[in-house]
Structure formats: structure tokens, C-alpha cells
Amino acid sequence: MNKYLNQLVKLSEINKEIDAFEPRVQKIQKTLNVAFEKAKNANTDIELLEEEIKDSKLKKMKNEALLAELSEKLKSVSKKTASVKNEKEVKALQLEEDIAKEQCDYANEEIARLEKIIELKEGEKVKTKEVYSELQKAAEEISITVESERNVIKEEIAVAYAKKEELVSTMSQRILSFYEKIRKWAHNSAVVPVRKQACYGCFMRINDKTNALVVQSEDIITCPHCGRILYREATEVA
Ligand SMILES: [Zn+2]
Structure with a gap:
């Protein structure tokens, strides 16, 4: 083969080799990004669960405060009932008592419902935290592999460029x-x-x-x- 043609074929091969590095770097970088993204998503899930738990606890507290209020009310109704004189007043107090008791039942049901939600979400949170730490660990491991792969590629790039430089120096302008x-x-x-x-x-x-x-x-x-x-x-x- 003609010397110049031979050089061109070689140069073309080296250039192809050099251009193939970038997709390789991008591919390993993508693997790393995906791994960290997964861990990040798990962390977001934990934050959401924490928000939901906080919200349910707040609602539970409100219901507990309401229960305390109702209990005070029932006490005062019972006091009043002891001193009323006519039937009409008795009936009115009875109605008040019934309503307060109904509200108590409802508040108790709400508290039980919220407690179940809190327990469930706490359980989910524990599991998600485990998932998160596993994903984070995996991402860190990938990060180490990626780093060494990157170094290998860097060396290969240096070799390819040296090869190119040497070849080009012998070629006709x-x-x-x-x-x-x-x-x-x-x-x-x-x-x-x-x-x-x-x-x-x-x-x-x-x-x-x-x-x-x-x-x-x-x-x-x-x-x-x-x-x-x-x-x-x-x-x-x-
Ligand atoms: Zn052609």
C-alpha cells in the first residue's frame, strides 16, 4: 500500500478510537447518575412519609384537645342537670349531652384511625430508610467502579493521543x-x-x-x- 494511504488509514483508525471514548465516558456517567437518582427518590419518599406522619399527629392532637373540651362540657352538663327544675330544661341538657357524647365518639374514632395511619406510615418509613441506605451504598460502590473506569479510559485516551501525535509528525502536511x-x-x-x-x-x-x-x-x-x-x-x- 502507498505509504501516505497507509498513514491515512491508520490515522483514521486512531481518530475513530479517540471519538469512541466520549460515549463510553457518558455511558458510565449515566449509570452513576441513575444509581444516585434512585437513592434520591427513596429519600424524597422518606420526606413525604415524614410529612404525612407529622400531619396525622397534628390531627390526632387536635382531636385529643377536642376530647378534653368535650369532657369538660359533659361535666358541666351533669352539674347543671342536678339543679334544673323543669322538664324542658332537662330535655335541653339531655340533648346537649347526647351531642357531646356523639362528638366524643367521633373524636375517638378519628384518633384510632389516625393512629393506624401513623403506625402504617412509620412502618413504611423504616422500610424506605432501609431501601434508601441500600441504594446509597450501591451508588457509592458504583461511584468507585466508575472512578477506576474513568482512570482506565483516561490512560487509553493518553495512549491514543500519543499514537496520533507520533503518526501525524511523520505525515505530509x-x-x-x-x-x-x-x-x-x-x-x-x-x-x-x-x-x-x-x-x-x-x-x-x-x-x-x-x-x-x-x-x-x-x-x-x-x-x-x-x-x-x-x-x-x-x-x-x-
Ligand atoms: Zn463514496
Whole structure:
């Protein structure tokens, strides 16, 4: 293969390698984000449960205060009943007592209902706290793995760049700028193989003359359709 073409194929491979690092970094970062997001959601659930418990406890306290009031009222009604003179007054007090007792029943029912809610939510809170600490632990473990993976990638990037620098230093400036010009629009498919007499950049069939030149590999040949640099793969049987 022509020396310049050979360099271009190598450079193109290194550039592909370099560009493949970013998606890898993003992927591991995403894994980490998802893990911490899960833990964060569990923590939000705990906060919500705490709010609900607080709210129920407040309602329970209000009902307890109401019960105390009603009990005072019942005492005073019973006192009054002892000193009333006529039937009408007795009836009125009786009615007052009935209403107060009904209100007591209702308040007691509410307290029982709220206590059940509080107990349930407390149980949920304990469970969610366990889930949260597990998720947090998992996220921290992932964080350690991610950190070491990041370091591995960093080293690989450094190696790839060193390789690129070394190669570029030996290349002709003219060839390089020709390649970079194509790369501006073709990105990592600036240098493509010919397979089954088709350009692997635009996938159009190339004519016999161009194909013969590519097979000879003596010159830098571009695709007549798209302008990408073509080369013959070592394994490709012409
Ligand atoms: Zn093409």
C-alpha cells in the first residue's frame, strides 16, 4: 500500500478510537447518575412519609384537645342537670349531652384511625430508610467502579493521543490537510474501505477503473460519488 494511504488509514483508525471514548465516558456517567437518582427518590419518599406522619399527629392532637373540651362540657352538663327544675330544661341538657357524647365518639374514632395511619406510615418509613441506605451504598460502590473506569479510559485516551501525535509528525502536511478537509463533513468516515466494489462511505458502486486503482493501492484515490478516500482492505479479495 502507498505509504501516505497507509498513514491515512491508520490515522483514521486512531481518530475513530479517540471519538469512541466520549460515549463510553457518558455511558458510565449515566449509570452513576441513575444509581444516585434512585437513592434520591427513596429519600424524597422518606420526606413525604415524614410529612404525612407529622400531619396525622397534628390531627390526632387536635382531636385529643377536642376530647378534653368535650369532657369538660359533659361535666358541666351533669352539674347543671342536678339543679334544673323543669322538664324542658332537662330535655335541653339531655340533648346537649347526647351531642357531646356523639362528638366524643367521633373524636375517638378519628384518633384510632389516625393512629393506624401513623403506625402504617412509620412502618413504611423504616422500610424506605432501609431501601434508601441500600441504594446509597450501591451508588457509592458504583461511584468507585466508575472512578477506576474513568482512570482506565483516561490512560487509553493518553495512549491514543500519543499514537496520533507520533503518526501525524511523520505525515505530509499536504496529505493531512486534504484528509482534514474531507473529515470536516465526513467525520470518521473520511477514509473508507471498498467492499464488493462499493464505497463504504456512500455505499455507491464504483466504476471498474477506480476500483482497479484502489486495488493497486499506489495512489490516494477518492470515491467519484462522495469524495471520501478509498482503500483496499487486506482481507478483501479483489
Ligand atoms: Zn463514496
